[in-house]
Amino acid sequence: MLINLNLDLRLKYTAVLAAAAFWTAAGMTPALAADADVVIDNFAFVPATVTIAAGEAVTWTNHDDTPHQVLASDKSFRSPGLDTGEHYRLVFAKPGTYGYYCSLHPYMVGTVIVH
Numbered sequence: 001m002l003i004n005l006n007l008d009l010r011l012k013y014t015a016v017l018a019a020a021a022f023w024t025a026a027g028m029t030p031a032l033a034a035d036a037d038v039v040i041d042n043f044a045f046v047p048a049t050v051t052i053a054a055g056e057a058v059t060w061t062n063h064d065d066t067p068h069q070v071l072a073s074d075k076s077f078r079s080p081g082l083d084t085g086e087h088y089r090l091v092f093a094k095p096g097t098y099g100y101y102c103s104l105h106p107y108m109v110g111t112v113i114v115h
């Protein structure tokens with residue numbers, strides 16, 4: 001019984017390793033693995049800079065009692081106004097460095113680096 005359980009666990013572990021090796025060999029990562037989260041807290045984007053791979057996403061969540069809005073420096077993306085607890089998720093398809101700020105409080109700035 002115990003031996004069977006051990007074998008079962010070992011097979012599952014091997015399957016996980018095989019899947020990881022596959023993703024690595026394919027030069028890919030599972031879509032959700034490296035997505036970045038940015039918290040809007042006390043009138044700041046935290047962390048101010050996040051780095052992701054092309055095709056991954058950044059999710060901003062407003063923890064302040066004040067609305068905020070994420071706006072790209074070059075206006076290429078714009079969130080809706082985010083009230084307390086609301087999220088904005090954006091997939092970045094192309095490599096580049098994307099500066100952004102809060103349209104309501106322009107001193108709030110952040111950067112998304114996409115490899």
Ligand SMILES: [Cu+2]
Pocket residue numbers: 067068069102103104105108
């Ligand atoms: Cu703001």
